[in-house]
Amino acid sequence: MNFVDVAVPSPLRSTFTYKNNTGKNLIGRRVLVEFGRRKLIGVVTADRDDYKGEYKIKDILQTLDHYPTFNNTQLLTIKKISDHYMHPIGVVLEAFLPTMLRKTKTQLDLSKYSSGVCDLDINDSNFHELTADQESCLKKIKGNDRESLLFGVTSSGKTEIYKHYIKSLLQEGKSALVLVPEIFLTPQIHDDFKKNFNNSVYIHHSGLTELQRFKIWLAAQDNKPKIIIGTRSAIFLPIKNLGAIIFDEEHDQSYKQQDGFRYDARTLAKIIYGNDVKIIYSSATPSLNTLQSSKDNVIERLSLKKRISKSKMPKIEVHPINKKNLIGGISDELIDEIKKNDEMGNQTLILLNRRGYAPVFLCNSCGWIAKSNCCDTSLVLHQGVRRLKCHRCESAWGIPECCPSCGASDFSYKGIGTQQVEEAIKNILPKAEVIRIDRDSVSGKARRDKSSLMIKDIEPKIFVGTQLLAKGHDFKKITLIIILNLDFGLFGADIHLQEQTAQLLIQVAGRAGRTGMDNKVYLQTRVADHPMFNLIKTGDYELVANEILKERKKLDLSPYIDVVYLKAEDANQARLRKFLVEAKKYLSKEHLEVYGPFEAPITKVGYKHRMFCIIQSSKKEIMLKALDDFVSHSDKQKKEISNWVVDIDPINAS
Ligand SMILES: [Zn+2]
Ligand SMILES: [Zn+2]
Incomplete structure (x- = not known):
């Protein structure tokens, strides 16, 4: 010692x-x-x-x-x-x-704080009775301790099933961890769970103060049964007597940490708890990995194919806009639809997955484009606050008086963001209530709570927002949905983006028709004749997913092959490249394919260049062993570059 x-x-x-x-x-x-x-x-x-x-x-x-x-x-x-x-x-x-x-x-110093965990207090009368389908899923969940995929269409009552399951766990003296993708979702789900479980519900996310989080850390270690609802990092809480972990909206990218320690909360759950804890993945659009695991019977699959109560599945229409006049990025015909829907007293949702006013700000006289020197991205114009913002690191600059390149003061912007759509709709329908929901509008607790209230409201409204709108909200009266500019995501070369876009689309469409009213979903596109749309139009995620999986199998891509990215960053680009070229040489062995180095999609972040290599193999063990050797070799060599990571199960290249 x-x-x-x-x-x-x-x-x-x-x-x-x-x-x-x-x-x-x-x-x-x-x-x-x-x-x-x-x-x-x-x-x-x-x-x-x-x-x-x-x-x-x-x-x-x-x-x-x-x-x-x-x-x-x-x-x-x-x-x-x-x-x-x-x-x-x-x-x-x-x-x-x-x-x-x-x-x-x-x-x-810290012993003065206590967790104050309450005794269990379940409100039996606030549980809904389960349908036969739900009951059968619940029975299977209770029946074994395998991982389960609860794959149910939007509004099929997935939450109610795991609430019932959690109730039975708590009564056995066990606790449950419910993970959600977004801080923005926590007020809503907290209120919902409190109706059933009163003060036995705790919330954990990065928006809390450090003292609040510390108290939940203490509470986690208390023996009394409880429910902790949290975002990704709640997986690190040392929860006593944990019975189950539920991943709500399992497909969401936010379960994967995107910088530094790039863990996936789904993988950590298995490493930390092994088979001691039941893991449930819940989604209407499961990730392709999880879906494939359920096909391979590694994960038990539970399906809910029907919506509960009267609500109807959305009807998706493809709306071509080639050569059409657009206002705020929306075609005249769809503007008319929005007007009509508003007059009828219904709610409309417009999805555009880009916040800000316009993604490109440029000089008309010389073509200069506002770029940041922090990260190599175009700066996004935010009209309301008159700023140019870097969406990568949130740095912001004032709008220049004159062009830094030619001195002229004749600027314009290109492309469209949520703020511009909001403005256009307000101009066309000055009396309508237009609510914008994106990362800018929901930062901070007060704004989150306010947005949450708006979503629950049944008055006629027009919601304009990014993918935040697609995440598990229970909108009350949406009958018209318009989806803008998803072509690039669906048909671009990025396979991760393709999966995420397909999920986003089906999720957003699923926000409609929850009250049993007729509903329409329009998908505005410039490539309406793409064969993929025939599948998307059905609204059946599994058809779309199977098609993408088929394609990936043909091309030998994940999940049919194991892929790891070696990502590095450095202020000096030559040094960065040299590091990765040497890494590639070291790793090029039998059964291993190494590609690159490539520049990351965003080539510079926070003043540092980013590059990566792709390493793949059909023999996972060999690949991991080689990487392990590389890691210890590099540590011994004391490389000039220290900022590099092996990204296991990557979900993007940046
Ligand atoms: Zn200029
Ligand atoms: Zn930046």
């Missing part, structure tokens, strides 16, 4: 040895250590009696914990995750620590 290994949050893939001058067993406890010239909080992962290395060993500066924050099982799990993602153990460990514990606060 003279020395300890400490995991600190650093990009280096190893633990570091320090002298243990306390005489105590420190495994699993937080300690303050000197690391280079900084002081960092780390966690002791192992102890050792002697040290034979060449470095001078430093003392631990302070022991912050009197009892371990992590037990041995948890430390083993964290090691497993670090190995799986080939990511530094200190960084992985930090993800499990609530922000309050990432600071030099001792357990004594």
